[in-house]
Amino acid sequence: MRASRASATLISATPEPVRTAASAPAGGRGAGVAVMVGSGLSNQTGAAIGSLAFPVLGPLGVVAVRQYVAALVLFAVGRPQLTSYTWAQWRPMLLLAVVFGTMNLSLYSAIDRIGLGLAVTLEFLGPLTIALAAVRRRVDACCAVLAVAGVVVLMRPQPSTDYLGMALGLLAACCWAAYILLNRTVGRRVPGAQGSAVAAGVSALMFLPVGVVVLLRQPPGLPAVGFAVAAGVLSSAVPYLSDMFTLRRVPAQAFGLFMSVNPVLAALVGWIGLGQGLGLTEWAGIGAIVAANSVSMLARH
Known part of the structure; x- marks a missing residue:
């Protein structure tokens, strides 16, 4: 899952810790x-291993297990105070839970139809x-x-083109964008990792x-x-x-730039x-999309 507040540059899907990258030693x-x-x-690799369970559990079942694992991890780290939140805090967390579940379900369904590399790129x-x-x-x-x-190259019409799979990949993209924006709101209203923990917990309940x-x-x-557990x-x-560890040691620009490599890794x-x-x-x-982000990130400084 991507669980962060979204860095000012590109991706931060984990509640963003205090960054000390500028003062971190070279070894760090x-x-x-x-x-x-x-x-x-x-x-x-986790997404690839999860796809091996598709014939038995289907993408829906694999995502359900993944949501359970995410909830356990985030609750252990975030330790949310469930009785202390106002409705203004609950509202974006509930929306985040819906987006979180939809994002992972659409991505895994896309992986099932068009493969890991194309799904993650979209x-x-x-x-x-x-x-x-x-x-x-x-x-x-x-x-x-x-x-x-x-995108035009990847989605060009062909006899074998799976348009539903492509659409699911684009739905995952929309959800990831919404996830970043909602995380910004949750990050402003809820302290620490509590907002992401609550969203993950509610999403896990939805998939129960x-x-x-x-x-x-x-x-x-x-x-x-x-x-599925893997x-x-x-x-x-x-x-x-790992993102919590990395964001304390690597500048946000470098973090966002490296995230560009994920479609290639996929x-x-x-x-x-x-x-x-x-x-x-x-x-x-894939190279065009990765290059677009890389050039944009490098040109910022």
Whole structure:
């Protein structure tokens, strides 16, 4: 999951800790970069492992388990005070819970139909749009055109094009953008990691009936449950905790720039781990979207 407040640049999906990157020693920054690499691989590997449970649990069942894991991790870290919130605090947290669940469900459903690399690339358009909309420079306009060109390449009509899968990827992008904006509101109104913890908990409750139905309809074997739990740990718990570590040691610009690599990591993990090979045209589309964000981030300073 992406659980942060959204950095001023691009992505912050975990409640944003106090950043001391500017004063961190060089060794600390090196450790932060290493953790970012591990986090990105963990996130995409978790999604790939979770897809192995699709034949038994389906994307809905895998997402349900992932939501449970995310709730457990965030509640342990955030320790929300449930009886102390006002309606003004509850409202954005409840909206965040709905967006959180919809984002993960649409992403995993897209992965099931169009593969990991393309699904994650389309989802990445959400935070990229937020980043490009926040500034008014010529270079950002050029980056937006480059990103649109990448999308056109990826979604060009073909006999084998899965338009529903593409639409689900774009829905995940919209949800990620909404998630960033809502996290900003929650971050202003609720202290620490409590807002994300509450949102994750409510989302897990929303998916609780799904888990019950899956268990009653066809009790899954241990391998399928293990794959789903692994997806929750690798794609929720590990990225959340690693981002807390990284944001204290790496400048926000470097963090946002590295996040650009996630579509490439997803495509590589899908290719190596799941045999989901991509053609040169698809790689060109992914490269255009990644380049659009990278150039925009580098041009800010």
